[in-house]
Amino acid sequence: MYCSTFKFSLGTSISEGLVTVGRFDGVHPSIACATTAGRILVHDPHHKPDDPEVRYLNINQTVSGLGVGALEDFRTKQYLFVGTQTNLLGYDVEANTDIFFKEVPDGVNTMVVGSLGENKTPMCIVGGNCTIQGFDPKGEEIFYTITGDNVSSLALGDVLEEGNNNLIVGSEDFELRVFKGEEVNVMLGDINIDGHKADHSSYGLENGTVGVYEGTNRLWRAKTKHRITALHSFDLNGDGISELLCGWSSGRFEVRSMEDGSVLYSDELGSCIAAIVISDYRMDGQEQVVCVTVDGEVRGYNRSMGEAQAAAIASMVARADEEQIQHLSQAKQELLQQLKNLEDNIKAAESVTSRSIFGTPLLGRRDSRAELKGKDSLSLKKRDSTANLGRQDSTGSLKRQGSSDSMQKKDKRGSLILRRQDSNGSYGSDAVVDSDGASESQTEINRNASVSCQIFANYINRTVVLSIQTSPGVFIRCVSVFGEQIFEEEAIMIHPKTPTEYVEVVINPKRNASAQLFIKTIVGTKYSVDHFHVFEEAMSFPRFALYAPVTTVANYEIIEPSGYVVCHIADRVNRILLWVNENFLINHPLDETLNETFLNFKTGVILTMKMKDGEFTLRTDDIEVAGEMIQDLCEFLQLSELESQIHFPKELVRLQESVNRVTEFDATRTKLTVAMADSANLIKTLVVRAEDARILSEIPSMKRFYRSLMSLNEELCGEYAKRVNNFNALLDCLKETNQIIQQP
């Protein structure tokens, strides 16, 4: 359907993500990309006869952000914006002039040029260390806001569909924020975004996930083992709908459908893709997709018009056929499985009945254990009836299912496992399909087996634990828990060394987030080798699960927190209690009082909540937590505005301290910079004099100069190390300050 229409090599290595296309003279597009040596390469294919095709711009610092844009509406001439760790340069490539040069102490991680909100003047928006700044054509800062962590990507687009651009910010604290003006409007929990287009915003994450949001709803996501390095959207097949273009660290270039994420086309480039840009690079009136790799290879892909449209339609028809075939074959598979399962069940039932005679003592023990635990719902009574097709089981907390129901919901892949999911998140029963048909009773588990999951706080170890308990005689071989933002890798898998009936998973989320946990427990008998059952369960993880009521924590001395938030909530206490029950691991009686003290297991932060005469008081020293809770509460109560009084003396002290430290570090930085500049001058002198001595073959003095050059060089290196340390400390401090300010 598509193929690359041109390719050439720039001949240098390119920094990842730092590639743009601009019309620097207002007419001809040229590619500007940052090379690794602190230079910018400008490739101008439509250059004037006496100009070189490739030009280099010296920046002398590592380039960390690159942007292109016209700052005046009425002109098509575009400027180049170059961001480094300390400053931002607006540069007119054609005229060799600066537009502005601004110190940006927070560094430039990423940038985007465009207009934001109702203010239509274009500006250069720079994302740095927790801050986002916007500069107008004169270099004046006209926009400033703060996010939770280092900004890793920025995009502009009308996400909220109000006719104005919103700023979408992806930051390293796993958040995707949408800014309307300077205020956060929507917060989407996720990691680095990369690209965006019209009503669809696509995002790519550090961990190799790519997905698309429509408005604020996620349409789909897909995960690979490679890292996504470039993302763009473009209607490549000419069917009127934009496709998502992804570039991966492996050098793979993919075209995916916006709607469902299916791969429409892919190509392999030699090395990691540095960027994907859209431009009419050949000036033939058609926009092209241009891929640039870190090795400097450039490849262009044309939109296939005309026949391509037909091809697209044909492919759509073909796809529909394919889908149908797929569907039918799936149905066939399912039926086959069902048949097999039925046969197996009959076989198994026969063998179990025959074996049960010999296995009585064992069964009896199982029984007794079940009774000991007092779980009357676990019963083995209907054992014989399993010989029929109906399999009945039930537990106190879990819903009972009919087996015929479960049989139909087979795994699509036609594997051994049958599974069932219930809409209300309750447990799914299981069934086994035996692949070789030879089943032994020793590997066959109790028909009424069940798995129960529970989340509770362990007050002794101060952790939150997910426990998985099976009914007796059923042993857990493996547990996999999937939950976004809860685990490091979004899922966790546990294999007990020896099969057990009880497994605990310690949950230690990095941040307060509510999530759906999908638990899959693979169970078998003690001796199961190749017959396992899978129990699926979904349960929700309360957002503030890490906060446990202090009353239940033994020997904990409560120190009243000094910071507090007071707000007036015109709602019943019950409603707030409902919120508490939903978001904390507590079951508070729904009476008219609320006076509870919580302890965060992880940080040891104390939090008290009081509700009296409609006045809600939240006491804690952690301003961030307070903000989060109040916001969550407002969301629960559907309040859009809530007036509140806050007082956080400790935070204020901390802020003051960090501001002081920032000033100090900054002063040191200036001093070190100056000292280095002075040494640099000396070095220049020495280099010239040493060379001079060499040309005059005056070896002794040449030696002398080179020796002092060496010692000066070493000194400089030492200074540099100092400076780096200082700079990092400064950055940390700035970040801390910004974070304090950012906390709501």
Added chain:
Amino acid sequence: MEPATLAYSRLKRRRFDECIQTCTELLQKNPLDQAVWYIKCRALTDVAFTDDTEMEEEGIAEILLDDNAIATAPRPGTSMQRPLSSANSQRPTSRGQSANRPLSSSGRPVSGYARPGTSSRPLSSAVNPNRLSTAMGGGRLNTARPVTSSGRFVRLGTASLLQRPGGEFIEVDRLNLKRYATRPALAKADVREVLSIYLLTFGHPLRALELCSVSLVESEHKDWFWKAQTGKAYYRLGLYRDAERFFLSSLKDQEMVSSYVWLSKIYQRLDRPATAMDILLKACETFPNEVTLTLAVARIHDAMNDADKAMDNYKAALTLDSYNVEAIASLASEYFYSEQPEMALRYYRRLLQMGVSSAELWNNLGLCCFHAQQYDMTLACFERALHLAQGDAAADVWYNLGQISLGIGDLGLAYQHFQIALSLNPSCAEAYNNLGVLELRKGNADQARSNLQLAAQNGPYLSEPLFNEALLSYQFGQLDESYQLIRKCTQLSPNHFECKELLESLDSHFVTHEATQLMQLEFQEELKY
């Protein structure tokens, strides 16, 4: 008179040496006399002070290890690195073209006024392959460039101090700068300001910076003077971007002509002439009648080889200040090279009336007189020039005399003049070139060739010796050599008509030669059959 008052009065009358002497005596008696110390400090500074709004001579290190310019291959007319290119290259050839206008030793078209910095910056390596050798040489004959410009300041400062007994006046390293910052101003004059100027003048930018930062903190970052002073210190250290920041901030507090000029200086160092120009034009709006600004604009136009605009600005400067030597001299030379020697003569006479009298001026007057056909005055002017000339200026005068002799057709005299010029300045490329041509006329082809080669060696920026040698080689049938030379020559002056002609004829030679070879081959093949 009371000695301290006397010292102060001498300072006011700019009799610095006497002033310093009195102060030294007084300080020997009472080393803690602050008033006298202050007067001496000022006197010393004023002696060594150079106008810091001018561009300064760049050191070798700055030229060779320069990485301030962003664009490595800037477009024509956007950079100082390509002086021979111009934004409007479609100008008539008679004006300001490098082929007509002589080049200075650094390969730039000569300007009417010798000024440091921009006019003597060597060309970028793309244009001039012998960058290193031109970088080493100074703007004038037999002078070396300073290694770094900051080193030059140290040298200037220490040179003036070494003459005085007792070494350096202030032991800079032992100064307690914080103490100065907190001390209230001495009488009306602020010791700190004098001290900071002293530190900068005598090449201690680091200490000056310290003093400035302390003072800035004390003035709560509101004093334009300290901001500008900080900017100057940063500039000396080569931190141009920091300097820029401070000057911009200083301008926000207080608009000053000097701050604007300094900013333009910084942008010129960063090779952003257009930005420098913008800053100056902005300043011109605030200070419409300021000659310094108009002149600075004119200089940038000059450096960018945009003679027309430079002329306009020089004229504007002259209406503001009719005694401006630089403007008059620049206009005069521009008129001379655009073939209006009568106009040039008027400007040079104006300079004479103003009391300027130098070998260069008389030399120029002589040339103008000659070209304006006032032959009676010509030789008298040159006699005066020779009378006043020293060093390489004398060589130039003799060279020009040689030109005059050529003009009147006395080749023997011309030959002698050029020889004298060469005896005074053995690296005068133009003289070698002309001698070479004269030798050829005499029929000494080998002599001619060696002279032309010497000319090319000494003046790698000159296209004439290359063309002459190419022509010579061509006439002697050494086509390969001729072709190579003419290629070099076209690189240096792409618009030289004769050059192109020669190249074309050479091309046709090679083509036809190849063609005949091919024909021969074909013929041979035919024979085989």
